[in-house]
Amino acid sequence: MMDALLWVLSGLLIVAGVAGTVLPALPGTALVLAGILLGAWIDDFTRIGWLAVTSVSILAVASWVLDYIAGLIGARRAGASRLAVIGAAIGTVAGIFMGFVGVLFLPLVGAAVGEWLARRDQQRAMRVGIATWVGLMVGMVAKVALAFVMIGVFVVALLV
Template structure:
């Protein structure tokens, strides 16, 4: 079998793993998508997917990375979250990795709420901070998914046209 076929399969596998990683925090989603696209460009000797496309894709990847981290913080800070709430959200995310998709989606909320409760002993504020942090994280994840699909779309358009 032609070695380039294996490289194209690896490129596709990296892109698919990256798309999964936009939802699963254990995988560096947009970085894997970017790596798969860069590999695809390299396999084709950068003839169809050139520097401009790779630069646009890299900018989208960087934007997705920034949004992923900033969105949750913005949601938390908007409602006056404590440092303990932010630490709790981070710990909740790590714990959620071991609980499947439901854990990944909801443990940051629980962690932020518990952290805020420990800091202020106010149930209402803890729930408000937990919810705001979770909403910020979900909006960040949605933005990351959209940007990852835009990256793949640019790659496909460059390959085909």
């Protein structure tokens, strides 16, 4: 009975983690990793061994690094100011409260407003906002892909 509840918790953590890959309020791949680690622990690391756990952990770390770097690369490529990066961060947090559309587009707005406040150039502000947004979206897509690879490693280890 207890194992069944723990497996349900493992599954819920993984599902919440997948949601967290697109919702900045949830630590996406960290929750996926927690669910996988719980699943491995429940099974006493017999089917989901240390190789799978290590592989999934490396993928989780890669996801965190990629998520951080992707937005910065987009912003830096467009020559974003410090205010643009801060604006994108504020837009990301504000987007949480605006639903899925807010999560998708408020980072762009925040970066553009921050750049406009820094340099008062509307065209540059839009270019920086779009470049920052593209970087964030590339990071989000990569995070989702890595989360599914993590889940794939878990499922294969569980079934083989």
